[in-house]
Amino acid sequence: MKIALFPGSFDPVTKAHVDIVKRSVDLFDKLYIGIGHNSTKPGFLSVEKREEMLRAVFENEPRIHIIAYEGLTVDFAKSIGAAYMVRGIRTVSDFEYEKAIAQMNHSLAPDIESIFIVSKPGYSSISSTIVREVLRYGGDISQFIPKEALALL
Template identity: 55%
Template structure:
């Protein structure tokens, strides 16, 4: 069975993330989306909120399951039986960074392979960090995030 693991902070979930998941689905029998908890990062949205967004977005897709994890990605891969790590690439600089992580992961566990998917051109500039900045300063994020994210962000700001 081909089980993939797509790790990230997803703070917030963007259309670029959704694009990578949708295009990866034919490659895997099961795809876990791992929402990493990183002590060095201060997220804007809770890990549970991010997990709920993925649950809502992919409620119709039994191959997708989101979970929250701490620690090494390869350790979480072992826990869920994933033999592939999925990563999205926007720029050459992303590849250089991601390759270093893939090499480290391979050193830790040679049985887990990293697969890179390049994003579609319309999502090249869509990064969670930039979306958070737009949101923080009251800008419109509707062109960068799925409807489920936009709806909950608007509901939260209205209350």
Template identity: 65%
Template sequence: MKTALFPGSFDPVTIAHADILERALPLFDKIFVGIGWNTSKPGFLPLEKRLEMLRAVFSIHPNVEVVVYEGLTVDFCKRIGAGYIVRGVRSVADFEYERAIAQVNQTMMPSLETIIILSKPEYSAISSTIVREIMRNQGNVSQFVPSKALELI
């Protein structure tokens, strides 16, 4: 069984995240969407809200499970039996960052492969950081957030 982890903060989930997951679905039997939780770095949205939004957005996919994890991503991959990490890349800078992390992860867990999916051009400017800033300033994020998540914000 091919199992992957799609890790992130998802603070909040965006249409770009949803697109990457949708495009990864045919490649794997099971995908865990993992919210990486760092207790020393509180997020913008509460963890419970992010879980609720992700579960609502991906509820139509029986082979997707939304989970929270702490610690190293490679350790979590070992615990859940994931042989793959799915990452979305919007730019050359994103690629360089993801490449470095993938190489370190593979050094720690040689069987782990990182699958990089290029963002569609129309989503390449969308990031959780930008969406958070719009939200902080009471702007309209409806064109950047999946409708099922928007209902919960």
């Protein structure tokens, strides 16, 4: 069985995240969306709210499983039996950052392969960081967030 992990903060989940998930789910038998918890950096939304939003977005896809985790991502990947880690790439700077992480992960867990999915051009400017700022100052984020998640904000 091919099991993959798509890790991230998803704070909040964006249409760019959804695009990467939809384009990668058919490559695997099971895809875990792992909501990483960083104890040194408080999130904008609670982990529980992010989990609720992701469940609402993917409720009709039985191959997708949403779960929060703490600790090293490679350790979590091993614990769920994931042999693949999916990462979205929007920009050249994303590639440089993700390449460094993938190389470190490979050193820590050589049996877990990183898979990069390049975002569609229309999603390359959407990031959770920017969406959080727009949301924080009362701007309209409806064009960046899936409608199922927007309803939960």
